[in-house]
Amino acid sequence: MSETRSVTTERAEGEGARFTISEISHQPAVWRQAAANIAAGRRQLDDFLEPLLARPDLRVVLTGAGTSAFVGGVAAPELSRLLSRRIEAIATTDLVSNPREFLAEDIPTLLVSFARSGNSPESVAATRLADECLSDVSHLIVTCDPAGQLNQEHQGREHSYVLLMPAGANDQGFAMTSSFTSMLLSVLLVLGGGDAQxxxxxxxxxxxxxxxxxxxxxxxxxxxxxxxxxxxxxxxxxxxxxxxxxxxxxxxxxxxxxxxxxxxxxxxxxxxxxxxxxxxxxxxxxxxxxxxxxxxxxxxxxxxxxxxxxxxxxxxxxxxxxxxxxxxxxxxxxxxxxxxxxxxxxxxxxxxxxxxxGTTPDNPFPDGNVNRVVKGVRLHPLGAGGRGRA
Structure with missing residues (x-):
């Protein structure tokens, strides 16, 4: 291990960077566990995904907010190439504020939702709006917090599959680090193929x-x-x-x-x-x-x-x-x-x-002006026009 990193790690507690340094550092171990978890659950994943992906008219949308949205932005072009099908990355912040535009086509849809906590207001709202606007939608939930609202709402639900990341991916620091990379690698393995090797x-x-x-x-x-x-x-x-x-x-x-x-x-x-x-x-x-x-x-x-x-x-x-x-x-x-x-x-x-x-990376905004889990979002009902399942 490099001398500079050792010194930085020793200072981490005093400089408010303990979680951030640890979560950057342990990513290789988290990736190894994520790949092992996917291998162990591959049969159940395939049982859920294969009938959907066999449908030529299936629309696949990767969604999330902030860093979670960028998981989809990175993965979508490569998955489109690997699967020879159109795969879109649309942020939940766009889906929630403009559902009639982004969910205008009532066609079979797989909505893949990425979320560290699953407690951001847009995370659950996006899945609910998809259910409201579309008559045939399934959900693949990729999240890091088993206590999160997104997991709680979709765990065990028909037409949903929840893929939980290893415990180490549930970052405690302000910024998403191991959560981002773990969700990215996981969706690539799940939809694009591959294993621990x-x-x-x-x-x-x-x-x-x-x-x-x-x-x-x-x-x-x-x-x-x-x-x-x-x-x-x-x-x-x-x-x-x-x-x-x-x-x-x-x-x-x-x-x-x-x-x-x-x-x-x-x-x-x-x-x-x-x-x-x-x-x-x-x-x-x-x-x-x-x-x-x-x-x-x-x-x-x-x-x-x-x-x-x-x-x-x-x-x-x-x-x-x-x-x-x-x-x-x-x-x-x-x-x-x-x-x-x-x-x-x-x-x-x-x-x-x-x-x-001189910021404190674990919490760069101690005054609460910017929050680890977004606050202050007011969700508005869509009103007439939904087409989802009763």
Whole structure:
């Protein structure tokens, strides 16, 4: 284990980061347990999913709020490719406020709901609205808290299957870390196929980051940057969004973050760059897509101090540069799987910035202005027009 991480861990209690550090660090162990749990329950999962996925007219929607929504954003493009069918990622915050638009087609639907606690107002509301608006809907609930309302409402219910994450995935810190990666890997294994062997290279890579890369990543927070940009293509655009959110949350907004796609960044958003910007580019495992990632990487290393431009990708495909995080043995994995390891780097970076600016990462908002489980949402009845089961 790196010396810097040991020192950071020793300071964690006093700096209000004990949970966050632990939950970033134990992700490999949680992934191993999640894969084992899925293997043990595979027959029941298949009994629930196979008849649904055999229907050519089935619509599959991945949903959640905030970080949970980004699970779907990362997974949907890869699952669409793997299953050769349309799979959509729609946030619960959109479904709940605009159900007649997003649930306009009354066709057979599988709603896959992601939630750390399952107690966010939109989590249960989205499943209820789907029942109200659709005459044929099934629910796959992927959640981390057995005491959560979403689990309690769907456990044992007809047309629902609840997939609980290992206990270690139920993060106690403010920001979702192990909950995000565990739910992401689980839905990829459940819907896309795979087993414990599939995640083993990811576990090894994440262990390498946690035990040997923490100090180098943390050093990036000492570069006197007050804004950070994350870029990624395809599924990695949603990962860039999640990474930007982690930084914004843990620093309580003291470090401004932004995200975009590799191609989209040039169309105006590049204006955010200045001499105090750090840019992180997630490199795609797809040979064609990667060309665009490497193009923007080279361009940024010309426009900025190369030491402020970081490339994260599989070993052997990342262009040489002053700042590179390269992972061995992952070049054959798709981007959604890679995202689970890439985001560990972003989590450590966000934590490092938080400690630099002096927030308490386990609770960056002690005044309660922003809450771990969202509060203050008023849910309104849909009224006439529902078509769901009686």
């Amino acid at each position: 599939t995640v083993q290279p990811l576990i090894a890579a994440a262990e390498g980051v946690v035990d040997g890369g923490w100090d180098a990543i943390g050093d990036l927070a000492t570069l006197d940057c007050n804004r950070v940009v994350y870029l990624g293509s395809g599924p990695l655009t949603a990962l860039a969004r999640e990474s930007a959110l982690k930084l914004l949350e843990l620093t309580a907004g003291q470090v401004v973050s932004y995200y975009d796609s590799a191609l989209g960044f040039r169309h105006g958003p590049k204006s955010v760059l200045d001499d105090r910007t750090l840019v992180v580019v997630f490199i795609s495992s797809d040979e064609y897509t990667r060309k665009y990632d490497l193009d923007i990487l080279a361009e940024l290393r010309t426009a900025l101090d190369p030491g402020r431009v970081v490339a994260i990708g599989p070993d052997g495909v990342v262009a040489d540069g002053d700042r590179t995080v390269a992972f061995e043995g992952l070049d054959s994995l798709n981007n959604a799987f890679l995202a689970s390891v890439y985001v560990v780097v972003a989590q450590i970076l966000a934590l490092s910035f938080a400690l630099r600016v």
